[in-house]
Amino acid sequence: MVRENYVLILDDDRKISDAIQTYLESDKSDVKIKVFKAETPAIAFQIMNENNIDVIFLDIYLKEDNGFDILKKIKSDYENIEIIMISGIKSVGNIVESIKFGAIDYIEKPFDYTKIISSFEKAILNKKKFDRINMKSKVFLDEMKNTSETEIIFGSKKMESIIHDIQKVAQQNTIVLIRGESGTGKELIARVIHYSSFRKNGIFHSLNISSLSDSLFESELFGYTKGAFTDAKKHKQGWFKKAHGGTLFLDEIGDLSLESQKKLLRVISENTIIPVGSTEPIKIDVRLITATNRDLEKLMKLEKFRLDLYHRLKVFEITLPPLRDRKEDIPILIKHFTKTISKKMNKKNIQIDADIYTKLKEYPFPGNVRELKNMVEKAIILCENNRLKCKDFPISKIEIASCEECINLNLKDNEKELIEKALNSTNHVGVKAAKLLGILPDALYRRIDKLMPKKKKKRIKRK
Numbered sequence: 001m002v003r004e005n006y007v008l009i010l011d012d013d014r015k016i017s018d019a020i021q022t023y024l025e026s027d028k029s030d031v032k033i034k035v036f037k038a039e040t041p042a043i044a045f046q047i048m049n050e051n052n053i054d055v056i057f058l059d060i061y062l063k064e065d066n067g068f069d070i071l072k073k074i075k076s077d078y079e080n081i082e083i084i085m086i087s088g089i090k091s092v093g094n095i096v097e098s099i100k101f102g103a104i105d106y107i108e109k110p111f112d113y114t115k116i117i118s119s120f121e122k123a124i125l126n127k128k129k130f131d132r133i134n135m136k137s138k139v140f141l142d143e144m145k146n147t148s149e150t151e152i153i154f155g156s157k158k159m160e161s162i163i164h165d166i167q168k169v170a171q172q173n174t175i176v177l178i179r180g181e182s183g184t185g186k187e188l189i190a191r192v193i194h195y196s197s198f199r200k201n202g203i204f205h206s207l208n209i210s211s212l213s214d215s216l217f218e219s220e221l222f223g224y225t226k227g228a229f230t231d232a233k234k235h236k237q238g239w240f241k242k243a244h245g246g247t248l249f250l251d252e253i254g255d256l257s258l259e260s261q262k263k264l265l266r267v268i269s270e271n272t273i274i275p276v277g278s279t280e281p282i283k284i285d286v287r288l289i290t291a292t293n294r295d296l297e298k299l300m301k302l303e304k305f306r307l308d309l310y311h312r313l314k315v316f317e318i319t320l321p322p323l324r325d326r327k328e329d330i331p332i333l334i335k336h337f338t339k340t341i342s343k344k345m346n347k348k349n350i351q352i353d354a355d356i357y358t359k360l361k362e363y364p365f366p367g368n369v370r371e372l373k374n375m376v377e378k379a380i381i382l383c384e385n386n387r388l389k390c391k392d393f394p395i396s397k398i399e400i401a402s403c404e405e406c407i408n409l410n411l412k413d414n415e416k417e418l419i420e421k422a423l424n425s426t427n428h429v430g431v432k433a434a435k436l437l438g439i440l441p442d443a444l445y446r447r448i449d450k451l452m453p454k455k456k457k458k459r460i461k462r463k
Contacts, residue, residue: 006033012059360375
């Protein structure tokens with residue numbers, strides 16, 4: 001059964017809204033519709049939060065609001081909704097502005113049946129094209145092995161583009177560099193690439209290398225022979241050998257020392273490793289995927305990252321957008337996390353208040369998707385009568401103010417400043433600061449050890 005097309009008419013003139021509804025409902029085509037009407041943006045956004053609206057007829061000149069401002073907000077928060085602008089003023093400038101800000105069409109009052117229907121059909125065709133692309137991406141994901149570990153939830157065009165990139169590179173053996181802020185899902189993307197490749201039956205191993213010294217890096221990745229050093233009681237295979245025929249994911253590659261960078265470059269160049277204590281090279285067949293939230297270009301200028309390794313790693317680059325740049329995914333993710341987490345907690349039929357979506361779209365999410373997931377889990381624990389309310393998402397004013405100040409301090413460019421702000425806003429409690437940043441406490445402490453002076457380190461409360 002084909003779902004009805006949901007149409008919203010936002011106009012403070014009820015006669016206009018009624019006329020558009022009459023035209024749409026009298027259309028003799030096979031297109032089935034359900035019409036919603038709103039006289040204010042507040043009511044319109046409530047309808048959008050509660051229903052999967054396909055097309056909006058939006059008046060440019062509302063009594064107390066500018067239609068272009070509403071258009072920009074809708075396209076920012078609900079990118080997949082098609083919008084038709086309507087106006088009683090003939091203006092080429094209005095047409096240009098409407099298209100510029102993402103409207104599919106522009107019609108002038110007084111309009112007739114033909115104009116309304118043709119614009120609507122144009123919008124529906126465009127919407128179906130977008131949905132087909134989205135469905136194709138979802139089918140691609142569903143076909144992969146181990147979908148519980150490779151489930152990407154999205155509705156935005158930015159993430160759709162990422163899926164297309166994955167489809168292109170997955171079947172190749174190309175090295176992939178995944179970039180993005182902490183919590184954006186870099187390891188998830190690496191898993192998706194692996195499980196949609198010809199290596200999907202091989203091992204996938206993820207290794208965070210920021211905590212590895214040069215000697216540990218070599219022994220963990222290349223292995224060692226018995227007697228190679230004091231505690232080497234027996235031979236040990238490194239992860240390059242263990243992952244033979246599979247994929248090795250090295251996270252936080254920007255934290256790798258220059259000495260370890262040189263060793264990794266040799267492996268990439270020669271496809272061989274030499275275990276510690278051995279002189280015999282071992283041939284390997286491993287796909288390498290790396291990730292970082294740091295600015296590698298800046299590190300190169302500071303001579304902290306090798307130019308030759310940089311070019312080896314970035315053959316195919318995927319950059320994940322922060323959650324604040326794909327706000328239309330927030331309601332989808334909230335619903336998904338609510339469903340999966342409540343199931344694990346054996347809580348059934350959890351309901352979600354619509355104003356939660358609006359509130360969380362205003363929050364900048366410095367910890368990105370990981371932070372949102374943690375929020376939902378906590379809210380499910382706190383909620384009463386199986387209903388999530390805004391009070392179950394206690395985003396304090398201090399946290400919001402702190403995060404808003406940090407938006408321009410991208411973690412990969414200004415780690416020290418961002419960490420200091422998080423520590424200051426949490427009274428230097430390490431666990432709370434890590435949660436605010438959307439990273440694990442151990443990862444925060446490693447960064448503090450690297451970046452903060454000794455006096456500062458003593459002030460950190462680790463519990």
